[in-house]
Amino acid sequence: MKERIVIVGGGAGGLELATQLGRKLGRKGKAQITLIDRNTTHLWKPLLHEVASGALDSRLAEVDYRGQSAREGFQFLIGTLEHVDKDAKTVTLAAINNSEGEEVLSTRNVPYDRLILAVGSVTADFGTPGVKENCYFLDSLKQADAFHAELLDEFLRVNQALEDGKEAELSLAIVGGGATGVELAAELVHSVSLLSIYGLKHLNRSHFKVQLIEAGERLLPALPERLSTSVLKKLRKLGVEVILNNPVKEVTKQQLCLSEGEPITADMMVWAAGVRAPDITQSWNLQLRKNNQIEVNEYLQSVSDKSIYAMGDCSACRIDDERWVPPRAQSAHQMAECLYKNISREYAGRDPKPFRYKDRGSLVSLSRFSAVGNLMQSKSVSMSIEGTLARWAYASLYRMHQRALHGWWKMFLILLVDKLNHAVKPRLKLH
Structure with missing residues (x-):
């Protein structure tokens, strides 16, 4: 029987991992890869401020989960995770209703052999009233x-x-x-x-x-x-x-x-002050940090259950005795890459390797005005950049995400389409 690998959360890390495992294992019939998300499309989360301001039309940047799954060899299920039964090894998805309150899909149980939680984060209000x-x-x-x-x-x-x-x-x-x-x-x-x-x-x-x-x-x-x-x-x-x-x-x-x-x-x-994992993680009977993050070991497995993994913003992974992996897109990307390689190694009869976070630095865009950042080269050496070079480096982060989802050639085609849209579409979304 094929192993059932279920990934919950189609964010930056979850979708990249489902895509890579689909190509490697799903297409060849070695495993059944299932991605679950409450939405039907994916948008890279660091772009949300551009959508909010009107600088980006989200329809031009979304990835359809079903289309991606059909191309890359994994299955997509729409649904909101409601419960994790560690004993029965099933996840329960809440019922889905239409706009009139009529039930479209009833509550469903999805079995798994290996569960990977990538449910992301939400903004922390720190209990501030109002x-x-x-x-x-x-x-x-x-x-x-x-x-x-x-x-x-x-x-x-x-x-x-x-x-x-x-x-x-x-x-x-x-x-x-x-x-x-x-x-x-x-x-x-x-x-x-x-x-x-x-x-x-x-x-x-x-x-x-x-x-x-x-x-x-x-x-x-x-x-x-x-x-x-x-x-x-x-x-x-x-x-x-x-x-x-x-x-x-x-x-x-x-x-x-x-x-x-x-x-x-x-x-x-x-x-926009601070982040924490969603409150739903508290109901899964897994060991958590105070910010609801799921504590994992060096292989990104939950310390409470070795068949459950957590990655991205919802995972609490130690760098050392004092530091934790920060909730950034680059962290989710590195975790997805680590899990993909480790699962592939296990299928090849080799031992997995522990996750080692590498700080690639931070980049911040100031719209069309400027950008700043630092590129980490080692613990003691980093390179600070500003202006045009920083803007190119910032843009490359999104292109690397697209490369992970679509490959190099399709990424270049998407880049070309984006340039054409920039030339023919309004510079500000006013609808």
Whole structure:
């Protein structure tokens, strides 16, 4: 009987792993590879801030799970993971209802021999009162689309008020000075600068206020302090007001209450501060960290069950006694590569190798204005880059993800199509 390998979560790591195992084992009938996700399409998560700002039309960047599975030799099931039965070795998928509440698919049990959990992460609100009720999150395409729809309404409202001769301003507050917060702030400034091209001639950067609030002493703690300072200067030059070392203690309707100083009033508020694994991991009877991450050993197996693996943002893997693998796209990519090689080694009768995280550095895009980052070459040596070189390096991260899914030739074809779309499509998505 073929081994049943079930992967739950079609994010960066999960889809790459399903694709690689499908090519290696699924096509040849050596194993049954099944990918489960609640959505029908995949979008690389680091692109969500571009979708939210209108810089990217998500339909041009999505990967259809069923199409990918048909090409690459794995099976795709749509569903939301509800329960893991370690004794029976089954996962339970919740029932699926249509928009009218009618049941389309009933609850299903999917058996596995090897289960790989790649359920990603969500933004951590740290228990701050009012965050869930009053702030936007950018954890999924649905949330990014909801933010974008509201943003377009605000663009129209303020532009019309200015056209009518009234005083008006669009204010937006972002909590979290990590990569998502910084990149979103820059993309929003760029989006507003394009509005006049598409008929909204009254709303410009002078009527658009972006505030970025960070609880820590500096932005982008993953980057060297010199680059963090450089980003701070670039954002302020773009007109973004940056508030440091001042945590948000409460959120009310259109207001952020800070630990120090007056509350911040904003038309729209985005919470992008910190990450944790989804709460559902607490119900699986696996050993977790406080942030809901599943603790794994050096082979990415759960310390509670050797037939269950965890990878990407939902896994807690030690680098050493003090450090853990950070929740980044590069971590998910490296874990997917490690699991693929180890499973392949086992099928070839060889022993698996332990996972070793290699920090390739961090890159942050400031929209079309600039990019910064550091490329790690060793523990003691790193190379800092800015400007055009950093923008090329940042773009290459997404291309490498596409290469893992489609191969080199298709990746180059997709790159060509993207260039053509950039030439013929509007530079800003306004619908």
